[in-house]
Amino acid sequence: MAYKLKEAGYRNVTIFEKTNYIGGKSDTRYHRRVPHEMGTVYAQPDYTEIYRLVKEFDAGNILPMPSPTVWVNKDQPTPISNLENNLQILATLRPDITDMQSAVLYIQQALGKYAAIHAQMFGSYEGELMPRPSNDIFSQLNMTFLEFLRVHDIEVLKGLITSAMTAQGYGHIDEVSALYGLMWVTPRFLTAVATPPSPEVKSVVKILSKGFQFLWAEIARQTNLDIRLSNPVRKIIHLPHSNKFLVKYWKCGRWYRELFDFVIVTPTMKYMSNIITFPPKAKEMFDKAFNYYYTTSLVDTDYGAKRGLTPQDYFTYNINSKEESAVWVHRDSYAALNYITDSNYTKGLFPDGPDGQFIQSSVYYQFSKQRPEWATLTRKLKDHVLNTEKVTNFKIKERTIWNYFPRYSVSDMATGILWDIFDLQGEHGMWYIGSSVSFESVKSVVDYNNLLLRQFLCNN
Numbered sequence: 001m002a003y004k005l006k007e008a009g010y011r012n013v014t015i016f017e018k019t020n021y022i023g024g025k026s027d028t029r030y031h032r033r034v035p036h037e038m039g040t041v042y043a044q045p046d047y048t049e050i051y052r053l054v055k056e057f058d059a060g061n062i063l064p065m066p067s068p069t070v071w072v073n074k075d076q077p078t079p080i081s082n083l084e085n086n087l088q089i090l091a092t093l094r095p096d097i098t099d100m101q102s103a104v105l106y107i108q109q110a111l112g113k114y115a116a117i118h119a120q121m122f123g124s125y126e127g128e129l130m131p132r133p134s135n136d137i138f139s140q141l142n143m144t145f146l147e148f149l150r151v152h153d154i155e156v157l158k159g160l161i162t163s164a165m166t167a168q169g170y171g172h173i174d175e176v177s178a179l180y181g182l183m184w185v186t187p188r189f190l191t192a193v194a195t196p197p198s199p200e201v202k203s204v205v206k207i208l209s210k211g212f213q214f215l216w217a218e219i220a221r222q223t224n225l226d227i228r229l230s231n232p233v234r235k236i237i238h239l240p241h242s243n244k245f246l247v248k249y250w251k252c253g254r255w256y257r258e259l260f261d262f263v264i265v266t267p268t269m270k271y272m273s274n275i276i277t278f279p280p281k282a283k284e285m286f287d288k289a290f291n292y293y294y295t296t297s298l299v300d301t302d303y304g305a306k307r308g309l310t311p312q313d314y315f316t317y318n319i320n321s322k323e324e325s326a327v328w329v330h331r332d333s334y335a336a337l338n339y340i341t342d343s344n345y346t347k348g349l350f351p352d353g354p355d356g357q358f359i360q361s362s363v364y365y366q367f368s369k370q371r372p373e374w375a376t377l378t379r380k381l382k383d384h385v386l387n388t389e390k391v392t393n394f395k396i397k398e399r400t401i402w403n404y405f406p407r408y409s410v411s412d413m414a415t416g417i418l419w420d421i422f423d424l425q426g427e428h429g430m431w432y433i434g435s436s437v438s439f440e441s442v443k444s445v446v447d448y449n450n451l452l453l454r455q456f457l458c459n460n
């Protein structure tokens with residue numbers, strides 16, 4: 001946003017950042033000379049604007065991410081692919097469909113139906129937030145994503161959606177609003193996820209060779225943004241006489257204050273209510289948001305006796321069990337970046353890093369609805385790694401517990417709350433941006449910024 005504003009001619013743009021790094025939830029840690037993503041990691045076909053930025057700022061290579069291995073139960077002797085998982089789901093829903101050709105056709109028909117309903121409800125649009133749907137459409141969406149799939153007789157898509165949505169921490173489909181589902185899982189994305197890899201397109205999901213944090217840091221560096229690191233904002237006060245904002249921030253143990261004409265708030269709005277007095281209508285909406293927690297741990301292990309087909313594992317039995325802080329996902333960063341798969345991966349026939357060592361350094365994801373205890377996370381992670389992956393050496397190197405996916409309930413979403421927030425943009429000299437007013441992905445945040453800029457600056 002700051003870069004786009006500078007481009008549009010605003011010269012006095014200042015960013016206050018609480019932490020000592022640029023990137024927020026894009027947090028890449030180097031360990032054994034390999035970038036490990038503790039936050040933002042994947043991109044998919046809807047990431048046009050992000051891909052454009054990566055190229056514009058020469059922020060590394062866009063690499064294919066090997067598709068996940070799926071573990072549907074704890075004692076499963078051999079892993080299965082994402083495609084096999086979807087066929088198994090189909091077999092439970094439609095036992096009458098027995099041959100492969102009919103199964104694939106059935107899934108394709110469901111995809112076509114999904115695309116047709118999406119187009120009929122929202123038309124074609126640019127970016128993440130579609131134009132405000134009609135009240136009639138909202139009333140048809142006052143339900144969870146699973147209910148939506150059932151109403152339209154396309155529940156067969158739930159395996160694909162679990163990997164495209166739930167595994168990313170975007171909610172169980174029997175809990176999350178259908179509207180969030182339809183915003184994130186566009187027909188284009190879903191069709192791409194369902195398409196088997198080919199020699200030309202190994203994977204539709206991409207990762208960045210230097211990590212996402214590098215992208216934001218490069219934008220800041222190349223466009224010379226004024227970023228005040230380790231400067232948390234503690235208070236923002238609107239001064240009615242001058243119509244300016246007094247920003248109080250903390251720096252090296254002292255308070256500082258500066259005046260600004262316009263404020264753009266980016267962290268989760270609900271938590272900013274202590275810092276800034278929002279207009280009552282906005283505050284009322286922001287207060288309705290809630291979030292869960294996604295914890296990422298960077299762990300060193302040996303190769304383990306039970307490995308997936310690819311350097312990424314989805315433990316769907318843990319995802320479906322909804323057990324607090326269970327391990328959902330594993331990603332071996334070096335093997336992912338180097339597309340090491342199949343027997344090379346399964347048999348551990350490669351050193352897992354440029355240092356030549358046969359140590360596996362991976363990021364594990366644990367999902368919790370309540371803020372998790374550190375010790376509980378460690379106990380559950382250790383139990384998983386030692387007993388499921390049959391690893392003998394285990395060392396946690398880093399960990400972050402993230403407030404994840406600030407969101408609204410099914411019924412709030414069906415009132416059009418995201419569009420009501422959008423309608424308040426610019427009033428009272430403020431913009432509200434970031435994932436809490438759109439969706440928890442860098443694509444969503446950047447697309448929302450562009451929508452605002454198109455609407456208000458007309459030159460984007």
Ligand SMILES: Cc1cc2nc3c(=O)[nH]c(=O)nc-3n(C[C@H](O)[C@H](O)[C@H](O)COP(=O)(O)OP(=O)(O)OC[C@H]3O[C@@H](n4cnc5c(N)ncnc54)[C@H](O)[C@@H]3O)c2cc1C
Nearest residue numbers: 017018024025039040041042232233267434435440441442
């Ligand atoms: C584990 C994990 C995995 C993810 N995977 C993906 C993925 O694969 N693909 C994808 O697209 N997205 C992914 N995301 C989501 C994506 O990272 C976020 O949606 C996006 O970064 C949110 O951007 P934001 O600007 O809204 O918020 P943030 O990135 O959280 O930025 C807000 C910034 O505000 C700062 N701040 C807060 N309070 C103050 C204050 N008082 N004063 C000054 N500064 C303050 C924070 O320190 C932070 O830097 C993932 C996130 C996590 C945590």
